[in-house]
Amino acid sequence: MQIPLFDSRRRFLTHTMQGLGYAALGAMLAPDLVGGNSSALANSLPLGTLPRIGGIDGIPHFPPKAERVIYLHMVGGPSQMDLFDYKPVMNDWYDKDLPESIRNGQRLTTMTSGQTRFPIAPSKYKFAQHGESGMWVSELMPHTAKMVDKMAFIRSMYTEAINHEPAISFIQTGNQVTGRPCIGAWTSYGLGSLNSDLPTFAVLVAQPTNREQLQAISGRLWGSGYLPGKHAGVSFRSQGDPVLFIKDPPGVPRSIRRQTLDSISEMNQLQYQSIGDPETVTRIEQYEMAYRMQTSVPELVDLSSESQATFDLYGENAKDPGTFANSALLARRLSERGVRFVQIYHNNWDNHSNVAGRLPSQCKDVDQACAGLLQDLENRGLLESTLVIWGGEFGRTIYSQGKLSRENYGRDHHPRCFTMWMAGGGVKPGTVYGETDEFSYNITENPVHIRDLHATILHLMGIDHERFSYKHLGLDQRLTGVEPAAAIQALIA
Template identity: 45%
Template sequence: MEPIIADTFARMTRRQMFGQSATGLGLAALATLLGEETQAADKKPGQPGLPGLPHHAAKADRMIYLWQGGGPSHLDLYDPKPTLEKFKLQDLPESVRGTTRLSTMTSGYKKWPVVPAIKPYKKWGKSGLEISTLLPNIGSIADDICVVRSMNTEAVNHAPGVTFFLTGSQVPGRPSMGAWVTYGLGSAAAELPAFVVMTSSDKTRSCGQLFYDYYWGSGFLPSKYQGTRFRAVGDPVPYLNNPAGVSPEGRRKLLDGLQELNQQHLAEYGDPEIDTRISQYEMAFQMQSSVPGLLDFSNEPKHILEMYGPQVHEPGTYARHCLIARRLLERGTRFVQLMHSGWDQHGNLYTQLEGQCQDTDQPSAALVKDLKRLGLLDKTLVVWGGEFGRTPFGQGPAEKPNGRDHFGRAFSLWMAGGGVKGGHVHGETDEWAWNIVKDPVHVHDHQATILHLLGIDHTRLTYRYQGRQFRLTDIHGNVVRGVMS
């Protein structure tokens, strides 16, 4: 039986069940059995997942998505193409361009000047993985990461591209990946949310993208599965502290009374949002003690803080969020989503890209090293990437282009940790980095692979909404076995 059907029966009252069903006492007996199963699951610490999950042995039991908003240039970072240097400032051949869909910023161009990588590449580690010298710290973990050079998407603009990656649809309204994962698997964290989100931007905010709530929303899933956003300044979670004159004991007594009323209401109406209200009130109370400890770095060794870089001490920075993420993961949080904007270099490629790498390179590598040091990397899936890549031709004056446009036909991201083949390149593009010539990976394939590594069959984690069974990958997606160890 589908988990959502079981959950629906478990929440039905006796009156609702007889009123809405035609199977009478047989269904009543089934609902009783399912109710007993649900009650048993509810006794587990943290937030329980669905019965029957994981579907198979998981390679990873937690995940962090290092989201690089704006479209990192794969040509300048992860996919070396000597041909671009040879044809510098010459027009990209029409035979290569074809009828590829581009953004309106360059779709009507008359000149297509080729722009090679702005910095040289280097072979890193025992694997000899080629990564730009703009990313020396990520280069230092080359043997732990798998670079996927054959990603592709239909999206050509930011919001649809991000929405597609994180919810499976270019149109807002679907549950986010983190919501699907926590809905299916739950969380071992009793005092922290199962799904946490933190956002940051480049220092100059010269090309920052907006981060919309639906990037971590629950869509049509119960809202208790949406991500909890930690704010960059002030209290990380609003209204977490007690008002003046209210003691912890008084707040506990108030919540107990409120929970009793909500439980009565839930028993009468079976509304899953009442269940959400109960769990969120309790989580807020637990976080009053857990969050201050989470953000207290006084017990972190000096060399660990230095590993993340000087910005680790600055609230709201990507570096600080990387360290907080590691602390969340080791405390049982299931899914962490760090979203950092600043990769949208249309007219400042030669200045902004290097600065963006300086902000994110060291903390990203430090997180992987730190997880490995603690013995957590083997069971933690780490993904670094954005909504698309950038064009091999330049934007701006044809004789001196200074930017790159959005490009979803072929681009790169990397993965590390639980079940991922380290020191490996998956997929290949042509000499212009325009067409994929080997092992293409679509967005839905990427999503199916993430779920598989977490022990989830992407075709079986579904939720019935408006008469249809929905899933993260819609009706698409194939697991990419080539990235797995």
């Protein structure tokens, strides 16, 4: 590599960094030297010792409790008091106004800010305690209820965002402003891949049975932001080719495509030697990954090898592409093949009205599949090393939006408290953390901010969030930002 006699400071620094790029190219072109992709191997080695491709030197900072993550995001904000946060006292408050001392001047959305009353809407669903933990669970989640002793429930989640777009961005990227790396991209960047033939970060968008009020779900939610582009999530589609352009073009044999990629790679390497743009390395890697995925992805999405007993675990829709049950089964297949982070989005949880007509359908979509996923992972010896996360971007209000009746009601957005659960991957099972007031409106014990959730997830993956950063715009950027955050030790086994 020849450096010009007169060179700018930026160009000089760029050239001196190229050694890292060559190392990345070497790892890409000779993956057998740096890691394997055998799922059998992945299940036989101690946590934190699996061969990996890429990642940051010195990470994990300490022995991890989880090697992989499956994040189940319920887009729209599930109603905590209709599912997990049991508030029987509210039955005596039916149609009474929410006291101002409870609302305490809270910011409202434009959908209820014009209401003259805020009538209390008790949950119309029955609750019961389950498992040794005695966790209260709604009748809408009968399969989940059987698994509570494997879960840790956080009843005291909160956020500052009150509208969907900034709230989803916040819980996925740690910032309400879009364009930042999401938690899946951060995990890919820090820990690297466990399989050279599949992406490190995969995304599935499950279609709900009821499509009454869908929220926008865009690729920027699983983008890499200022991290290198190779860490962005790869979206798997439910119709057509599972990944775009994975097939050879008509009339082009595989051998010709290999020659074409080799020629493009040579030109890109010359470009990198000349300019030193790290995105050139990303481009080369992505082309190579796409080529390898032509073999690995068809095998991945072919469910013919799965037993009927496995399909029965996930539910009647497990064989139907695009359903949540099918996506959950694919998430298990991705995880057991070494995909580091799998994200599933399930839409239509935005119950501003018609809770009675929509919430049962939403729960039926996900209830058995979530329980089945945990059982399937446990049966295969993967639950201990796989962290499963369930939740939305915020909660719902105890008061009704619009017309109220005993049979039906609606609920507005509520950022002050909501419920999430985690299981596997070093989570302390049978735990209930945090409490809310009798209105499920304010947190009374152990508040958990989104930054604390992110710090906890990273901790379970062996990463100290305060020591995990990326230089961008002259600053050491972190997923958890600069505000105080801490891993919740009470949730960790």
